[in-house]
Amino acid sequence: MKKTEKSYAGWYFLGIVLLIYAAVALFSTASFLSGLVFFWQIIKKIIPVFALVFALLVVLNYAIRPKTIVKHLGKDAGAKGWLWSLAGGIISTGPIYLWYPLLNEMQKHGVRNGYVATFLYNRAIKPALLPLFIFYFGIAYTAVLTLVMLIVSVIQGYIVEKIVEAGK
Amino acid sequence: MKEEKPSFKEALRKSGKSMWMSFPILLGAVLLVSLANALIPKQAIVNFFGAVPFIDSLIGAGIGSILAGNPVTSYVIGGELLSQGVSLAAVTAFIVAWVTVGIVQLPAESMLLGRRFAITRNIVSFVFAIIVAYATVIIMGIAGL
Numbered sequence: 001m002k003k004t005e006k007s008y009a010g011w012y013f014l015g016i017v018l019l020i021y022a023a024v025a026l027f028s029t030a031s032f033l034s035g036l037v038f039f040w041q042i043i044k045k046i047i048p049v050f051a052l053v054f055a056l057l058v059v060l061n062y063a064i065r066p067k068t069i070v071k072h073l074g075k076d077a078g079a080k081g082w083l084w085s086l087a088g089g090i091i092s093t094g095p096i097y098l099w100y101p102l103l104n105e106m107q108k109h110g111v112r113n114g115y116v117a118t119f120l121y122n123r124a125i126k127p128a129l130l131p132l133f134i135f136y137f138g139i140a141y142t143a144v145l146t147l148v149m150l151i152v153s154v155i156q157g158y159i160v161e162k163i164v165e166a167g168k
Numbered sequence: 169m170k171e172e173k174p175s176f177k178e179a180l181r182k183s184g185k186s187m188w189m190s191f192p193i194l195l196g197a198v199l200l201v202s203l204a205n206a207l208i209p210k211q212a213i214v215n216f217f218g219a220v221p222f223i224d225s226l227i228g229a230g231i232g233s234i235l236a237g238n239p240v241t242s243y244v245i246g247g248e249l250l251s252q253g254v255s256l257a258a259v260t261a262f263i264v265a266w267v268t269v270g271i272v273q274l275p276a277e278s279m280l281l282g283r284r285f286a287i288t289r290n291i292v293s294f295v296f297a298i299i300v301a302y303a304t305v306i307i308m309g310i311a312g313l
Contacts, residue, residue, distance in 0.1 A: 009279055010192035017196040024203065031206050039202035046198070054187055062179030097197040097273045100280035101190035107281065116281065117289050124267035129239055136247040140313035145260065145304045152303075156289075156296050163288045 042095070049094030053102050060102070066109045073111040082154050085115035089122025089153070096123055114161030121153040190280060197276035201236045204272045208235060210245055217254045224258035229297040232265030233290070236273065242266035256308075260301035268293040 025032035060069075073081050092099060103116050125146055134142045174182070213231060217224050228249075232242065246259045269290050270277065277286035307313075 014192035014196040017199045034206035035203040038205045042198050057183035061182045097276050104280045136243045144307050148300050148303050152296050156292050160289045160292050164285050
C-alpha cells in the first residue's frame with residue numbers, strides 16, 4: 001500500500017512538538033526539564049490504559065461485527081445508543097486522548113458522531129473521583145452538577161452531530 | 169450475505185496497525201500536555217479573575233480549556249479560587265471546561281477523529297461549560313441548597 005501524506009501526519013505533528021521542546025530548552029532549561037518530568041509521570045500512569053485500549057481494539061476487530069456496532073451505535077440506535085455512549089464515557093478511565101484510536105475505529109465502523117461526542121463529554125464524570133469532589137464542593141453541588149452534565153452531554157452530542165453533518 | 173469473521177491474528181494485526189498509526193499523535197499529545205503543565209503556573213491563575221461574574225465565567229472556561237491533566241488538579245485549583253472569592257459560576261465553568269474542552273489535545277483529536285468534529289466538539293463544549301455553570305448555580309439557588 002502506498003503511504004499517503006495523511007499516514008505521515010502524526011509523525012510531522014510529533015516532529016513539531018519536539019521542535020517546540022527544543023525551543024523551550026533554549027530559552028528555559030527549567031521549564032524543559034519540568035515538562036519532561038511531567039511527561040514521564042504521565043507515561044507511567046497511562047501504560048495500563050494504553051494496554052486496555054489495545055485489548056478493546058482487538059475485541060472490536062475480532063469479536064464484534066460491524067453490523068452489531070451499527071445496530072447499537074449507528075444511525076438508528078436511538079435512545080439505547082445515547083445510553084451506551086453515556087455509560088461508556090463514565091466507566092472509561094485514563095486520559096481522554098488515549099481513547100481517540102478506539103473511537104476512530106468505531107467511527108469507521110459507522111458509530112454516530114453524536115455518540116462519540118457524548119462519550120467524550122461523559123469522561124468528565126468519574127465515579128472514583130466523586131468523593132474527592134464532594135470533599136471540595138459539597139454533596140448538593142456535586143449532585144446538581146453531575147445531573148446537569150449528564151443531560152447536557154446528550155444535548156451537546158446531538159448539536160455536534162448536526163453541525164458536523166451540516167458541513168458534509 | 170453473511171459477514172466473514174477475521175482470524176485472531178488478522179484482528180491483532182489490524183489493531184496493532186491502528187495503534188501504531190496513533191502512536192506519534194498520542195506521544196505528541198502527552199508531550200504537549202506536559203509542557204502546558206510546566207509552563208503555566210497554577211498559583212497565578214487566581215490573578216486572571218476580576219469582579220464581573222460573567223466575564224469571570226468566560227475566563228474560567230478559557231483557562232480550563234487550555235489547562236490539561238488530572239481532574240483532581242482542577243478540584244484543588246477550583247477550591248482555592250472559591251476561597252479567594254471567585255464566583256461559583258466561574259469556578260464551575262473552569263472545572264467543566266478542564267474536563268470537556270482540550271485545546272492542547274485538539275491537534276491529536278483532529279487527526280484521529282476529524283478536524284471538523286474536533287473543532288465543533290470543543291467549541292460546543294466551551295459554550296456548554298458556561299451554560300452548565302449557570303444552570304448549576306441557578307438550580308442550587310432555586311432549590312435553596
